[in-house]
Amino acid sequence: MTALLECIPNVSEGRDASVLARLAETVERAGARLVDMHSDVDHHRSVFTFLGEPHAVERAALALGCAAVDLIDLRRHAGVHPRIGSLDVMPFVPLTGVSMAEAVAAAHRVGRALAAARALPVFFYEAAASGTTVLVTTHYMDEAEYCDRISIMVAGRIDAMGTPAELKQEFGVGSIDELFVRLARPSAQ
Numbered sequence: 001m002t003a004l005l006e007c008i009p010n011v012s013e014g015r016d017a018s019v020l021a022r023l024a025e026t027v028e029r030a031g032a033r034l035v036d037m038h039s040d041v042d043h044h045r046s047v048f049t050f051l052g053e054p055h056a057v058e059r060a061a062l063a064l065g066c067a068a069v070d071l072i073d074l075r076r077h078a079g080v081h082p083r084i085g086s087l088d089v090m091p092f093v094p095l096t097g098v099s100m101a102e103a104v105a106a107a108h109r110v111g112r113a114l115a116a117a118r119a120l121p122v123f124f125y126e127a128a129a130s131g132t133t134v135l136v137t138t139h140y141m142d143e144a145e146y147c148d149r150i151s152i153m154v155a156g157r158i159d160a161m162g163t164p165a166e167l168k169q170e171f172g173v174g175s176i177d178e179l180f181v182r183l184a185r186p187s188a189q
Contacts, residue, residue: 003097005106006051007032007061010088011068014039014046019071023048026067032060045088054098058106061090065114087114115153121184124151144176152183159183 013019020039027034027050036049050060065087072086090110094103108124115122123144144150145164152160152167160167160183164176173179 003054004051004095005054005057005098005103006049006093006095007057007090008047008049008093009061009064009068009090010045010047011064011072012045012086012088013068013072014044015041020046022071023064023067026063027060030060030063031056051095054102054106057092058110061092061106061110062113062117065090065110066117069118069120111153115157120154121180122153123180124153144180150176152180154183 011023013023020037023046024034024037027048032050032052034048034050037046039046048064051057052060068086090107092103092107092110094100111122111124114120147164149163150161150167151158160171160179162170167176167179168174171179171182173182
């Protein structure tokens with residue numbers, strides 16, 4: 001049985017067909033199979049769905065993440081969906097012959113590599129003991145307040161990890177959004 005891992009990144013581009021085509025090509029060149037791409041011009045975002053052998057999916061996820069950061073200029077971005085990063089989220093979903101633990105490990109490898117390659121803060125939404133989807137995002141999301149545990153990575157190193165309540169108390173902030181801003185922009189303190 002072939003091991004299959006799925007990745008469903010959301011990017012903050014829904015209008016420029018040439019950028020979307022380049023992102024799609026990036027996925028396929030890395031060896032993953034692009035099975036869907038949905039764009040919404042009003043939200044100005046697109047959702048890619050690709051799958052394949054886990055190492056190919058990891059390569060494609062990292063390549064797409066780097067390309068999104070390189071190609072999407074948020075200074076000129078306007079859409080009804082709130083965003084901070086060119087890559088909103090990057091969920092990894094175990095399909096066939098891949099465990100949740102393996103999907104979590106893939107998300108961590110890709111997140112660390114993306115953080116190091118582009119000097120970005122990366123949020124990990126860790127899998128709960130009962131097994132939930134792992135999200136890797138380059139910006140704060142409201143959902144972070146409801147996660148069992150969060151890891152916040154800046155420039156390739158984990159700067160904070162724990163439950164939302166533990167992290168708010170440890171850093172003396174009222175929300176995970178405040179913590180994210182503090183860690184991502186230390187000069188803003």
